[in-house]
Amino acid sequence: METRKPMLSITRRVRFAASHRLHNPELSDEENARIFGRCNNPNGHGHNYVLEVTVGGEPDPQTGMIMDLGKLKDFLYETVVVEVDHKHLNADVEFLRGTIPTAEVIVSRIWDLIERKLPAGKLLEVKLYETENNIATRTSSR
Ligand SMILES: [Zn+2]
Secondary structure (H helix, E strand, O other): OOOOOOOOEEEEEEEEEEEEOOOOOOOOHHHHHHHHHHHHOOOOEEEEEEEEEEEEOOOOOOOOOOOOHHHHHHHHHHHHHHHHOOEEOOOOOHHHOOOOOOHHHHHHHHHHHHHOOOOOOOEEEEEEEOOOOOEEEEEOOO
């Protein structure tokens, strides 16, 4: 039987405010209104998003850290927050171009954006709170 080792991880939380509109141009206005409801509002609407990024592994024996949380914070600001904060996600954000920017699409694109820039195998989970109650999560498949 495979024994599961306890996993050690640390999480950094960052926040951004952005607007979006859930709308599929391939569908009629009526279908869009039916599927997306209030989130289909023609001029968009906003959220105060909370993003949590979790990295895991063993602490470096020299520092006691899996990763320097200050450096992770700076990395997330430079890579993600400056791209999305106070932007319209449908129109202004290169890594979301052509998508319907639901929480699950945003979290998945953020994963793709940061995963390749972090040390291999470190990223465990990316979690996006669109509201207090609506949360999308992408996790490592290992
Ligand atoms: Zn929304």
